[in-house]
Amino acid sequence: MKTFCGRANPTTGALDWVEESEEYDYHQEIARSCYADMLHDHDRNVKYYQGIRAAVARVKARGEKVIILDIGTGTGLLSMMAVTAGADFCYAVEVFKPMAEAAQCIVEKNGFSEKIKIINKHSTDVTVGPDGDMQTKANILITELFDTELIGEGALPSYEHAHQNLVQDGCEAVPHRATVYAQLVESELLWSWAQLQPVEVEGARLVPPPAVSRCAGAHSVCDIQLSQVSPRSFTPLGPLCTMFSVDFSKPVSSAFQSHSSQFAAESGGRAQVILSWWDLDMDPSGSIVCTMAPSWTYPQPKRAPWRDHWMQSVYFLPVETRVTEGQQLSLTVCHDDYSLWYSLQSHSLPDKNQYTDAPPSRPCCTCQAHLVWTRPRFGELNDRRRTESYVSALRSVLREDSVCLGVSDGSLLPVFAHVLGAKKVLRHSSLQVLEANSMKGGVELLEIRPEQLTSNDVGISVLMGEPYFSTSLLPWHSLFFWYCRTTLAGLLRPNATILPCSATLHMMAVEFQDLWRIRAPCGTCEGFDVTPMDEMVQQSLDFRESREAEPHPLWEYPCRALTQSSAVMTFDFTQRVPQESISSQGSLPLIRTGRCHGVVLWMEYHLTDDISVSAGLIGPISEQGECEWSRHRKQGVYFLRSPWESSGDGRAAVSYSLTFEPSLGDIKMDFSVQSQ
Secondary structure, three states: OOEEEEEEOOOOOOEEEEEEOOOOOHHHHHHOOOHHHHHOOHHHHHHHHHHHHHHHHHHHHOOOOOEEEEEOOOOOHHHHHHHHOOOOEEEEEOOOHHHHHHHHHHHHHOOOOOOEEEEOOOHHHOOEOOOOOEOOOEEEEEEOOOOOOOOOOOHHHHHHHHHHHOEEEEEEEEOOEEEEEEEEEEOHHHHOOOOOOOEEEOOEEEOOOHHHHOOOOOOOOEEEOHHHOOHHHOEEOOOOEEEEEEEOOOOOOOOOEEEEEEEEOOOOEEEEEEEEEEEEEOOOOOOOEEEOOOHHHOOOHHHOOOOOOOOEEEEEEEEEEEEOOOOEEEEEEEEOOOOEEEEEEOOOOOOOOOOOOOOOOOOOOOOOHHHHOOHHHHHHHOOHHHHHHHHHHHHHHOOOOOEEEEOOOOOOHHHHHHHOOOOEEEEOOOOHHHHHOOOOOOEEEOOOOHHHOOOOOOOEEEEEOOOOOOOOOOHHHHHHHHHHHHHOHHHEEEEEEEEOOEEEEEEEEEEEOOHHHHOOOOOEEOOEEOHHHHHHHHHHHHHOHHHOOEEEOHHHOOEEEOOOOEEEEEEEOOOOOOOOOEEEEEEEEOOOEEEEEEEEEEEEEEOOOOOEEEOOEOOOOOOOOEOOEOOOOOEEEEEEEEEEEEEOOOOEEEEEEEEEEOOOOEEEEEEEEEEO
């Protein structure tokens, strides 16, 4: 079976849609797809339903038969809404075969099979005519082709083709229009995700390499739950600007376009970051609006709808610019068929959509760092408190004759060790930071991987790592450091220091504020039975995923601790990786009231006996169970198959069984809730 799946291209930032061979594990694609999140989005569903009813009524008022084209139908929900609203027939297009099959079951289960035809194709392959997929062109176009950036899933080319080939001139469209908004801000927090900042070590100010500081960075969008970024973390430098709109009821172009908005700076500061989101007008009058605005724009933030399929966008300007209050500025957004990018000019343009010069080109990383380091990784390297912990730990173990080897991707630890006086530092990465600070001497670049060293090459007295590896997804994937340490055992001096000396795996049971929606079955959605989709997802979860944790950045997804946090497994890096498994069993009493959705897991690294760095919780749990999480690493989340209502009296507990399999480098886990 061929399946059509999305792959993020790290170079272009585009989402490449490719056909995978029948060996492709589509169960994982389904299990991790979060279809349920969209169906649990009541605000989205209601607004679509209202827009569909209005569009059907307008076509009927003209005395026409209502023919629907629903591109990206998913479960068939919007098509069923259209038939219920009075549509005569719907062509529902879905390219992902398992979802198309589920949609067919859902349509039949709800009694709409005579009025809805599921077409398992990409919309650009759909044909019209007596022998085609569609007998006639549609007069209402319904789509849900959007991502956080609006156009990143190929909405513009799909609309362009549909207007040229699949719908009638003057058709209605739901949504009718999309509008993109943007705001210029200064934010030390957000900017730390884009550029390497200077750092102080032993009185020396280390600056990033010129190639990095001058680089415009990767242009790809940073999509986050902006509601979790406090307004105290940024300073608006201008108003919220309406950048551009797309009318989906008219022919759409996927060609390059640019749009500008002029304004006077509302305050002085450093222009660094663009915050952006979009609205959908479901009808021509704009009376039915579905907005992606973050919760802090609402008069009552807690009433803002939660979505994970559509979030908000952060864009980083190519260069930081100092602006003064009242200065006339022009913010420009450009887009091609899949992505957007922004630039700032300190002058007004004569026409909103025209340039006297060429429009700004797409930012492109020229230093390679933005292609290797993720945005959270930049933030981690710029975290001063974290840096102080590593510097303090290194200071306590280094001697004048220390020979150090760094084992981490893109780490600054070798630079710190050199500044702190190590005799020799070996590293398997670029020397650009050292060269930028005129301190290349004493640091040796390895032309081979560390594990390829021999005892004739070096005697290592300090083996150091953060540890961080770009290939790590789950917290325990960083145990690769332990495997490297084991491989390098023959090169270590008898009294060699391993930093970190150990790591502990921590866990606790939690109630999620909203993240539970991505795994919760829907049952009935807006009056329609969608249980075939629930069954499809559960079948894929049972294939393997339901017995595994999945990575999530919990700072974006608030949760409450229902148990104490507990260290449940220890990994001793001073020893080699053992041959036998490491197992841990126990239980954690539920001490707070709430609905237990699952268990979260994270690593803490013990640099020395008294200095530790957490990749999970970074502060004490409040009396109410509120948690503060690291913004730099993802934590592991294991969802229970069914939530558990906790009375908080400790009579129920989360039982766990964990086994680290050295041969697999993975942790097998099982969790359940039991009454005591």
